[in-house]
Amino acid sequence: MHSQIKIIAFDADDTLWVNETYFREAEKKFAQLLSQYETENKIDQELFQLEIQNLSLYGYGVKGFMLSMVECALKLSNYTISQKVIERILDIGKEMLEKPIELLDGVENVLQQLHGKYRLIVATKGDLLDQERKLEKSGLLQYFHHIEVMSEKKAPDYRKLIKHLDIEPQELLMVGNSLKSDVLPLVEIGASAIHVPFHTTWAHEEVSVQDAANSDYKIAQSIKEIPSLL
Structure with missing residues (x-):
C-alpha cells in the first residue's frame, strides 16, 4: 500500500x-512543592492552562514548561513563594534536560x-x-x-x-x-x-x-x- x-x-x-513520562514525573514533584497551597489536581489544572496560554510565547519543550511552572507557583502562592522553592523548580527542569536518552x-x-x-x-x-x-x-x-x-x-x-x-x-x-x-x-x-x-x-x-x-x-x-x- x-x-x-x-x-x-x-x-x-x-x-x-521516552519523553512524556518525564513530564508526568516533574508535574508530581512540582505538585509536592506546592502542596501547602492547593491540591495536586488543582495544581495540575492550573499548570496545564498556563502551558497552553504560553505556547505562543515559549513554544514546546522543557524550557517553556519550566517558565510555566515558575509562573504557576507565583500565582498559586499569591506571590509569596520562597526563592528556595523557585530554585527547586528550576532544578526540576534542569534534571529533565539532563535525563539520559x-x-x-x-x-x-x-x-x-x-x-x-x-x-x-x-x-x-x-x-x-x-x-x-x-x-x-x-x-x-x-x-x-x-x-x-x-x-x-x-x-x-x-x-x-x-x-x-x-x-x-x-x-x-x-x-x-x-x-x-x-x-x-x-x-x-x-x-x-x-x-x-x-x-x-x-x-x-x-x-x-x-x-x-x-x-x-x-x-x-x-x-x-x-x-x-x-
Whole structure:
C-alpha cells in the first residue's frame, strides 16, 4: 500500500525515545512543592492552562514548561513563594534536560532495516537545542538524512516540509505517537501516517474519538511492526 513512499519521517519524543513520562514525573514533584497551597489536581489544572496560554510565547519543550511552572507557583502562592522553592523548580527542569536518552524497544533495529530503502528524516516539535542534544545522545543521527524541528505540526507546516523536501504528499509517510500532530494533519494533506501509541499522552495532544475514526491511517502497537506494514 505504500509503494509510492520515498521518505519516512519519524517523530522523536515518545516515538524514538521516552519523553512524556518525564513530564508526568516533574508535574508530581512540582505538585509536592506546592502542596501547602492547593491540591495536586488543582495544581495540575492550573499548570496545564498556563502551558497552553504560553505556547505562543515559549513554544514546546522543557524550557517553556519550566517558565510555566515558575509562573504557576507565583500565582498559586499569591506571590509569596520562597526563592528556595523557585530554585527547586528550576532544578526540576534542569534534571529533565539532563535525563539520559532511553530508546524505545526496537527503534534502532527498525531504522537499520529501513535505512537505504527510504530516506529517513526526523520531524519533531520542541526546543531546537534540546532536540539536537537528544538526537546527538541517542546515537541515531547516522540513520537520518534530514532533521526538522518544527514550531507546530499542523497541515500548513507539513506542506512547507514537503515543499522543502521537493516531494509529493503521497511520497511521505509519517510515523508518530500523536494523532493530533503526527497523523491527522498528514491524512489531511494526502500523505500517509502510521500511529504508534505511547502509554501516556499530553492532554493537549488528545483528539476526539470521532476525529480519529474518520481518518485513514494505520496503527502499529510497536515501532517494530513498521517494516511489515510497508
